[in-house]
Amino acid sequence: MERILPSKIKYNTVSLFSGIGGFDLGFTYAGFNIVWANDLEKYACMTYRENVSRNIVCGDIRIEKENIPQHDVIMGGFPCQPFSTLGKLKGFDDEERGTLFFEIKDIIKKHKTKVVVLENVKNIMNHDNGNTFRRIIHDLESIGYVCFSHIFNSADYGIPQRRNRCYIVAFLGEYFNTPDFIFPPKRELKITTQDLLDEDVEEKYFLTKKIIGTILGKGTKNYIVEPTIDLPISKTLTATMAKMHRASQDNYVTDQKNYERHCGDDRVNIRKLTPNECRKLQGFPSDWRQVVSDCQAYKQFGNAVTVNVSYALAESLMAYIEANKKSNW
Numbered sequence: 001m002e003r004i005l006p007s008k009i010k011y012n013t014v015s016l017f018s019g020i021g022g023f024d025l026g027f028t029y030a031g032f033n034i035v036w037a038n039d040l041e042k043y044a045c046m047t048y049r050e051n052v053s054r055n056i057v058c059g060d061i062r063i064e065k066e067n068i069p070q071h072d073v074i075m076g077g078f079p080c081q082p083f084s085t086l087g088k089l090k091g092f093d094d095e096e097r098g099t100l101f102f103e104i105k106d107i108i109k110k111h112k113t114k115v116v117v118l119e120n121v122k123n124i125m126n127h128d129n130g131n132t133f134r135r136i137i138h139d140l141e142s143i144g145y146v147c148f149s150h151i152f153n154s155a156d157y158g159i160p161q162r163r164n165r166c167y168i169v170a171f172l173g174e175y176f177n178t179p180d181f182i183f184p185p186k187r188e189l190k191i192t193t194q195d196l197l198d199e200d201v202e203e204k205y206f207l208t209k210k211i212i213g214t215i216l217g218k219g220t221k222n223y224i225v226e227p228t229i230d231l232p233i234s235k236t237l238t239a240t241m242a243k244m245h246r247a248s249q250d251n252y253v254t255d256q257k258n259y260e261r262h263c264g265d266d267r268v269n270i271r272k273l274t275p276n277e278c279r280k281l282q283g284f285p286s287d288w289r290q291v292v293s294d295c296q297a298y299k300q301f302g303n304a305v306t307v308n309v310s311y312a313l314a315e316s317l318m319a320y321i322e323a324n325k326k327s328n329w
Helices: 022-029 042-051 061-067 100-111 127-142 209-215 256-262 275-280 294-303 307-324
Strands: 010-016 032-039 056-058 073-076 115-121 145-153 164-172 206-208 252-254 267-272
Touching: 010 022, 010 100, 022 032, 022 073, 022 307, 032 042, 032 061, 042 056, 042 294, 061 100, 073 100, 100 115, 100 127, 115 307, 127 145, 127 164, 164 307, 206 209, 206 256, 209 267, 256 267, 275 294
Parallel strands: 010 032, 010 073, 032 056, 073 115
Antiparallel strands: 115 164, 145 164, 206 267, 252 267
């Protein structure tokens, strides 16, 4: 989606684990004022500074949290690897990444943050037989928050990508009347992946004859899955797209026009998505500047929050705050 200039800007907002700013753009479009952002990855910070705001601190949140200013709203897609089915599922036992939720808890408790918005993989709700999710909700409720959760699919908000993510919205009870928070309704999907493909694509994105058999293979041993290409709704973009997984996991398209235009005899007419196509499949604007390598760009878009989803959520959140905040705000 293209950038949106809000009519009003209010409610100081802190962005944690900001990545390249998918959360931040959506909330900015809806009128939230991002006053402080943070991420550990230097390349993500480079992209954020170039395309979102210079106002991002690159460093470990466990150290930088002491520098967080007072704020009304905090948001963050805390690291998902410990809870993802694609990872080792160590959850809170992952001492490096799995315990970062507790850093968020410390921050919001210290600042009495009025609104908390968290994002993670869908599987966080099922991890450890649901105990992980119950622990998160219990910990938020124990310090005064009223919590609501929802699974968003990017394909339900105008983006042809099957990407399911869990969102938690929590309101500090002393500042709100807390009727049920109504998550934004689904929106009709009017475009396909094919509508977003680049017009001119270089040879380097096309598969070689040497690798095509592996990419279109069904797998081996206990992992046998039919390969699929040219899907109208793309599979979930992943942070490891640069490694080119099998077509049962990553997205590949047939592109005869660019194959004939650019490719030699060692290539076939099937290619992976370009970083620019991944940008479109995550809802980032057309004036986006890639200031990192293709490998880093794939990682960044694979880790990002879909902008269309964050904007839809932020609009509903803004309306809820305006309607339900108490006079002691």
